[in-house]
Amino acid sequence: MGWYAKPAAPAKIPSAKALWQTCPRCGAYVPRREWTDNLSICPRCNYHGRIGARDRVAMTADPGTFAETDRDVSFSDHLSFSDASGAYAEKAAATVQKTGETESILTGTAKLDGIPVALGVMDFAFFGGSLGTGTGERIARLCDRAIAERRPLVIFSASGGARMQEGILSLMQMAKTSAAVRRVKDAGLPYISVLTDPTYGGVSASFAMLGDLNLTEPKSLIGFAGRRVIENTIRQKLPPDFQTGEYLLDHGFIDSIVERRDMKAFIAKMLRYFGF
Template sequence: MNWITNYVRPKINSILGRREMPDNLWIKDPETGEMVFHTDLENNQWVIPGSGYHMKISAKERLKHFFDDGAYELLENPKAPVDPLKFRDEKRYTDRLKEYRAKTGMEDAVLSALGNIEGLPIVATVQDFAFMGGSLGMAAGEAIINGFETAIAQKRPLVLFSASGGARMQEGILSLMQLARTTVAVDRLKEANLPYIVVLTNPTTGGVTASYAMLGDVHIAEPGAVIGFAGARVIEQTIREKLPEGFQRSEYLMEHGMVDMVVSRLELKQTIARLLKILLKQEGTPVEVAA
């Protein structure tokens, strides 16, 4: 025990009326090294004002900024079996789930919510990378399907924000089954003639890219997001060639026709609202494809 740090310093601070400075008061821009005030970054939707670098944002914060007046109604996620394979690596899967639930305040990696954007009622489904890398397991699959079913029942468009490292290995084949199940849910939404817009955020990889994340009517990517199936290093080792600069980044994928547009997080709400008005054949302004 450090006696000075743990006892003397707090005692002096309490006598002098000082407050402890939080450790994360300033946050460093990974690209430029610029130090940004935490509150300014939070108010700017975790987009660094100087460089435009998009940091990760929690599902709840994304929903708050995305919906009109920050008002939304969370859908209750269906229950799913916990640890069906009794999986254990360095620790038990059930212990990992408890750890991430305590850390994020979420039951699993996906939230779905009802709300309005510029007056349009929609369903938004968001993956949170902070929960086990946004990995797709049975609970996440059920939450995504529930979002689609709610959109169909209430005749609302669905906007999905993907952020995932892929399938959840602790659930094995049961995780991979969610790829097919979510794909069926996408088909049902399209059969109901309801728009489906996907926002690909950093990162969107693995089985998520191989299923619902690349089946939208429109694919929007946040700047600088890594989007792909296999990792770049695995591809290089397989084909034994050096990949192009920026391979699997949003901008590269838009240039090569894999995504429709790259849009800053700060402009997503307005862009998606205009797109939905067009897809729903409501009066609206044309959408320009951003570089």
């Protein structure tokens, strides 16, 4: 025992962040509980907020049908990469600890409204959903499984792009995953890509844009280069709706913008048009 009595810790007042969610699009303050009960959709502007991969799977797969695969396929520190804030290997290990996930995409088989599918869901909380070698390998294996078991492929993307800490091998995952989804399509199977907020860089410029159908949710941001990079290049302000899913639909790159509550039914309906 110490020589003085430690004062009891004052009762914790929950932080504002724990109680309120600020909508990143319209700035509305929404009680956290209301936000999550509403599937992380802003009740004021209908922005479809970011959600974790497990929550997305729960919204997409029929209850109890998701069987995760390749959980042991994880990140690798090919370059012994280290930057100003430390070593990649340590940061990646900490991310695994914090998130409970071992890569930026969750893959597996599931039934979607009774239809067997190969399902991949990216998680922005894992290293910004970046495309690492483990991510690419999981996608390649998911494509193998889709072909072997004649399952339609459904991938939800959410990513800042390639994982620069894995250097050139992360860039090469763009080629690997693009070729892998091409094989699925060549096998006569549908590939439905849902680009969720945000999908950028090496992910939008590879498998995410290659769906037989490219879908998104309201007010998602999708692009190749980031807004600031473009503004710095062209020295002009960009329109406020630049790179939103709605903007991409107007320019011809998105088949449909689907509300989160309707997404599963929409995918199932499309798969039925395709004969599944």
